[in-house]
Amino acid sequence: MEKQQILDMLVDICEDDIILENPDIDLFEEGLLDSFGTINLLVEIDNRFDISVPITDFDREEWNTPNRIAGKLAERQ
Amino acid sequence: MVSILAAIEQAARKHPAKTAYQVDQVILTYSDLWHFSDRVAHSIMKLGLQRQQPIIVYGHMSPFQIVAFLGAVKAGHPYIPVDSSIPSERLQTIIAASDAKLLLSTEPLHTNISIPVTAVEDMIAQPSNEPVQPSCWVRDEEIYYIIYTSGSTGKPKGVQITASNLASFVTWMQENFPIQESSVFLNQAPYSFDLSVMDLYPALVGGHTLHAITQEQIANPKDLFDSLAGSNSTVWTSTPSFAKMCLMNKEWNQDLMPALTTFLFCGEVLPPSVVKEIMQRFPHAGIYNLYGPTETTVAVSYVKVTEELVDQFEQLPIGPLSNPNISLLEDGEIVISGPTVSAGYLKAPELTAKSFQLLNGKRMYKTGDLGYEKDGYLFFSGRKDYQIKLHGYRLETEEIEKQIGNLPPVSDCVVLPIVKDDEIVSLSTYVVLQEPLTDSAFKMTKQLKSALSDYLPSYMIPKTFKYVEALPLNPNGKVDRKRLAAWETV
Structure with missing residues (x-):
């Protein structure tokens, strides 16, 4: 799992290239992710990287930027 | 016909200590609900407002929220529920449009508004248990609540529901759905959406318990599922989108x-895939697909979704053809008649006359929904206009366009739904700026989104902004939405 793949996934989900320019962007504050986007994200993580993140482990405060999401996934690999 | 308030009073007399409402760990009993709402009504009546002058109730899921609803109607006033997620400018618009003269709050209001604000808590603090005379209560054809919904003119419109509309709806619910004694109803929708009425009043009128979940819980899935697990819910009411989210767990x-x-589903198309999954997860539960716009009081038709029905049709029907209150016009538009048709839009006679018409001597609401008949069922096939449903939220893309168009840097714009797998997943907007972009597009988008959030709730703010020099026009000189939509095909 390359970090670039994670960023590409986020670009697909958030439909915005800004993620590549600014991987520290707060996805919730900028309106790029909401509760429904979160669900979508967890499905895609499972599909693309075969990592299953239980929704009950998903804390908005800790999964709010592309870099942090990449970090969380690296921990779980 | 059942009087909503008389039935709730009876429930309060019969079992005063029973839980009427629970949220987070807070509980409100029937006795408290009844007496607190009397106090609120007395406080309102002292203000000398004109009878039927609307009262705004601002907040989220606090138990005082429903105390305020009942307090207002006991004093003879309709209430306008405004969720605390609604931005301040929109609240101001609703105050001005409704001519409300009082706002009751159950959450701190961080903005200055032009009318008096009273905390429901303060009204309840006044010790008195004097009942309000039933002769004061909102009755019959008087307005009981007003719900504001997105309007294509650029301003939200207030749908007026009468006491008899609501009573007819609750009676229909009681007659058509298996609601056991001592049920617990789940409420997921903020009170500013009438989906919440589908659980609120059947629960209170029947002396049941209402379990509310908050936006904060929904944002933190662990809290959400803890709350669901501890709720003992027997009746689930939500949009299909919300259930889809829960299915992820x-x-x-x-x-x-x-x-x-x-399971009662309403507010948007119910996908068969969601039903199939729920059938597997909850093999003992009955699943119902309900249909109806806010203008005809929550819902007017339903089908019980069985395995046979799911196998028979690719798309689920929204009702049987035998429903006497629903018919199709020649162009396929669904029109609804009967005792739940709203009194019309508040202070908007032109809009009212356009959508509420006499047809064959009966007052009808023209829904703007298109439908067709097949094998004895009615199906939904789309809209006549630019209204869409996004995650269960009803919105007019034209209203969003007007608000974006009002922002100083913007000269023109179009808002388009983004469709994936036949489902609207987000909104996108094409913007023509007054001046060419000098800074990055990202900064402009951030600025526009931030400015827009003063006027529109977050679910109405497009996810992506694209900047173009001009919008493509069709041969008639109108914006060519089809061409733009083709650019959007994912």
Whole structure:
């Protein structure tokens, strides 16, 4: 799992290239992710990287930027 | 016909200590609900407002929220529920448009508004248990509540529901759905959406318990499922989108919510895939697909979704053809008649006359929904206009366009729904700026989104902004939405 793949996934989900320019962007504050986007994200993580993140482990405060999401996934690999 | 308030009073007399409402760990009993709302009504009546002058109730899921609703109608006033997620400018618009003269709050209001604000808590603090005379209550054809919904003119419109509309709806619910004694109803929708009425009043009128979940819980899934697990809910009411979200958690099943026997879905198209998954997870529960716009009081038709029905049709029907209150016009538009048709839009006679018409001597609401008939069922096939449903939220893309167009840097714009797998997943906007972009597009988007959030709730703010020099026009000189939509095909 390359970090670039994670960023590409986020670009697909958030439909915005800004993620590549600014991987520290707060996805919730900028309106790029909401509760429904979160669900979508967890499905895609499972599909693309075969990592299953239980929704009950998903804390908005800790999964709010592309870099942090990449970090969380690296921990779980 | 049942009087909503008389039935709730009876429930309060019969079992005063029973829980009427629970949220987070807070509980409100029937006795408290009844007496607190009397106090609120007395406080309102002292203000000398004109009878039927609307009262805004601002907040989220606090138990005082429903105390304020009942307090207002006991004093003879309709209430306008405004969720605390609604931005201040929109609240101001609703105050001005409704001519409300009082706002009751159950949450701190961080903005200055032009009318008096009273905390419901303060009204309740005044010790008195004097009942309000039933002769003061909102009755019959008087307005009971007003719900503001997105309007294509650029301003939200207030749908007026009468006491008899609501009573007819609740009676219909009681007659058509298996609601056992001592049920627990789940409420997921903020009170500014009438989906909440589908659980609020059947629960209170029947002397049941209402379990509310908050936006904060929904944003933190662990809290959400803890709350669901501890709720003992028997009747689930939500949009299909919300259930879809819950399905993502593999532990959301009969083991987590063993008492759940009934699913009521409304507000948007119910996908068969969602139904199939719920059938597996909750093999003992009955699933119902309901249909109806806010203008005809929550819902007017339903089908019980069985395995045979799911196998028979690719798309689920929204009702049987035998429903006497629903018919199709020649162009396929669904029109609704009967005792739940709203009194019209508040202070908007032109809009009212356009949508509420006499047809064959009966007052009808023209829904703007298109439908067709097949094998004895009615199906939904789309809209006549630019209204869309996004995650269960009803919105007019034209209203969003007008608000974006009002922002100083913008000269023109179009808002388009983004469709994936036949489902609207987000909104996108094409913007023509007054001046060419000098800074990055990202900064402009951030600025526009931030400015827009003063006027529109977050679910109405497009996810992506694209900047173009001009919008493509069709041969008639109108914006060519089809061409733009083709650019959007994912």
